[in-house]
Amino acid sequence: MSSVRIRLPDNSEKTFDHEPTVLEVANSIGPRLAKDTLGGLIEGESEVVDLRHKLKDGQKLKIVTPKDPESLEVIRHSAAHVMAQAVQELWNDVKVTIGPVIDNGFYYDFDSPRAFTPEDLEKVDKKMNEILARNADVVREDWPIDKAIQTFEKMGERFKAEIIRDLAAKGEKTVGIYKQGEWFDLCRGPHVQRIGQIKAIKVLSLAGAYWRGDEKNAQLQRIYATAFNDKKDLEEYLRNLEEAKKRDHRKLGKELGLFYFHQFSPGGPFFAPKGAIIYNELQKYIREMYLKFKYQEVITPQVFDVDLFHQSGHYENYRENMYFTRVDERDFSLKPMNCPSHCLLYQAEKKSYRELPWRVADFGRLHRYERSGVMHGLNRVRTFCQDDAHIFCRMDQLQTEIASFVTMLNEIYHQLGMDNYIIYLSTRPEKRMGADEIWDKAEAALSDALKSLNLPFKINPGDGAFYGPKLDIMFVDALKRPWQLGTLQVDFNMPNAFNLNYVGEDNKDHRPVMLHRAILGSLERFIGVYLEHTAGHLPLWLSPVQVAVLTVTDRQLDYARQLVQAMQAVGIRAEVDERGEKLGYKIREAQMQKVPYMVILGDKEVEQNKVSLRLKNGQLIESLNGQEFIENILQEIRERRLESSFLVASKNHNQEANNSSI
Numbered sequence: 001m002s003s004v005r006i007r008l009p010d011n012s013e014k015t016f017d018h019e020p021t022v023l024e025v026a027n028s029i030g031p032r033l034a035k036d037t038l039g040g041l042i043e044g045e046s047e048v049v050d051l052r053h054k055l056k057d058g059q060k061l062k063i064v065t066p067k068d069p070e071s072l073e074v075i076r077h078s079a080a081h082v083m084a085q086a087v088q089e090l091w092n093d094v095k096v097t098i099g100p101v102i103d104n105g106f107y108y109d110f111d112s113p114r115a116f117t118p119e120d121l122e123k124v125d126k127k128m129n130e131i132l133a134r135n136a137d138v139v140r141e142d143w144p145i146d147k148a149i150q151t152f153e154k155m156g157e158r159f160k161a162e163i164i165r166d167l168a169a170k171g172e173k174t175v176g177i178y179k180q181g182e183w184f185d186l187c188r189g190p191h192v193q194r195i196g197q198i199k200a201i202k203v204l205s206l207a208g209a210y211w212r213g214d215e216k217n218a219q220l221q222r223i224y225a226t227a228f229n230d231k232k233d234l235e236e237y238l239r240n241l242e243e244a245k246k247r248d249h250r251k252l253g254k255e256l257g258l259f260y261f262h263q264f265s266p267g268g269p270f271f272a273p274k275g276a277i278i279y280n281e282l283q284k285y286i287r288e289m290y291l292k293f294k295y296q297e298v299i300t301p302q303v304f305d306v307d308l309f310h311q312s313g314h315y316e317n318y319r320e321n322m323y324f325t326r327v328d329e330r331d332f333s334l335k336p337m338n339c340p341s342h343c344l345l346y347q348a349e350k351k352s353y354r355e356l357p358w359r360v361a362d363f364g365r366l367h368r369y370e371r372s373g374v375m376h377g378l379n380r381v382r383t384f385c386q387d388d389a390h391i392f393c394r395m396d397q398l399q400t401e402i403a404s405f406v407t408m409l410n411e412i413y414h415q416l417g418m419d420n421y422i423i424y425l426s427t428r429p430e431k432r433m434g435a436d437e438i439w440d441k442a443e444a445a446l447s448d449a450l451k452s453l454n455l456p457f458k459i460n461p462g463d464g465a466f467y468g469p470k471l472d473i474m475f476v477d478a479l480k481r482p483w484q485l486g487t488l489q490v491d492f493n494m495p496n497a498f499n500l501n502y503v504g505e506d507n508k509d510h511r512p513v514m515l516h517r518a519i520l521g522s523l524e525r526f527i528g529v530y531l532e533h534t535a536g537h538l539p540l541w542l543s544p545v546q547v548a549v550l551t552v553t554d555r556q557l558d559y560a561r562q563l564v565q566a567m568q569a570v571g572i573r574a575e576v577d578e579r580g581e582k583l584g585y586k587i588r589e590a591q592m593q594k595v596p597y598m599v600i601l602g603d604k605e606v607e608q609n610k611v612s613l614r615l616k617n618g619q620l621i622e623s624l625n626g627q628e629f630i631e632n633i634l635q636e637i638r639e640r641r642l643e644s645s646f647l648v649a650s651k652n653h654n655q656e657a658n659n660s661s662i
């Protein structure tokens, strides 16, 4: 046989006289690497392959070890087998079905004659750890399909037998079987070499499920769990899970009196006065940024003749998510997106090349139908508004516009304390419209704009929309959870659908490019994400109540009211707690409400005409001049600072000897 060459990440090569497995390549590099090997990544392929996978001549291989994030998929996949084995060792009448890897973990669906209890989950956890300690070798065998069907049928594993019969119907002749000790399962892999390579597992929760997701089929019990390469990683994940429960925006929303839901409007959030303050402050901020980045705001209708959505393609491609109504014997729809109305507005006046780029922003309310099962607090709602804008520009303006968008996004995220984000560039999908040279230009404009700003980005090959490539911005929150908020999409389609033109320098008609872009995305969803990111501790400028004035006794009430009036007069959201409660109680209340500043007034403060300030961290700053205090706060609000200026001042004071890098 001729020689087979496998390329490695450092561009060196290994030569074999046969097609080697990933593990053989690892062995040819060194025994330690081979011992740690969990799988392989072949250049140009996105999925991890099994370490037993045979490689072809010329392929470039990266060996996956516990250091690589991709290894989690392999160990979680293997841990799902361990869970199935554990359950069957505990209860031999339970039948197995499937156990896929999901975000942050995996689950397995079981057919059990009895309902699992929380105590059962503890038993499963214990048994799984026992199986890890046994450290069985994992062996792959390929079985003729008939043997596989007979074996699983004899075992009473009717779900597995059904899966294999389906594979047979598709023409498969053999199936992969993975064995660990006595236990085995049908599987494609990838799997570990030895069960002991799974270092940390945790059984998490229980839920109901149906075979193949169909309510008409057998009801199953789903056990969720997770696995990591390191006990420390597992502990951090579990801590974050606990913290996430505390920060759940639905819980915070209620505690802070921000928003509510009612059965009369499923998926329709009601923003209470305090929540509306956050909403409006965000809009106010974005409006200032529109001014700075030269966007113009427009207001467009809510309800349109369905013909508009035939023209835009929404009716054909997006109908299931739209709301319809009939008036004057015409069919109307609530708009699910602003783009079609902005195209109409573009057409309203003839445009010349001098007027481009034409940037129009719209906080218009949108309605999109979501199935009730997927709605989740503010994260998934049926009515919302976005910081949505469309840019109509010439092809030669594309790169500048993209760069300007990313600059604006960076400034806004930084201002909000959201510096951890990842930019994804999604390129042309297989099914697409438009000539390849236009795609070349658009993709190049996107990557050149990012490069010109020195911003790192990742490529999602083939993940663009059919009408153009796009940027997706994933914000990573304080608990390391990714959220897609911002987006920029290049669109060659809609300008065609609406026959949009501009008069060029040559006096001829030309077609503009359209950009759809949002930075916060849905404001509803953003508020949910931001509440969880900050645990409800909003920066001063976004806080519904900025200053709570608390008196030691009723004797200070007059002074307190004057102070609050002075603050309100300059736009500070201040309140005096007039209840006849003890000071300690009022402080706790204000803390629960996460009010940034508490002003404490006793007799001394009244006599000296001063204020004492209590920060959220419990620190007390005494005898401040009232007017200076107000000016300080005003400046903090104007600059939309993330941290209290008083806190920074006291930190500096405490850490004088250390350094000044605050």
Ligand SMILES: [Zn+2]
Pocket: 077, 078, 081, 178, 186, 187, 188, 189, 191
């Ligand atoms: Zn498997």
Ligand SMILES: [Zn+2]
Pocket: 337, 338, 339, 390, 516, 517
């Ligand atoms: Zn749009």
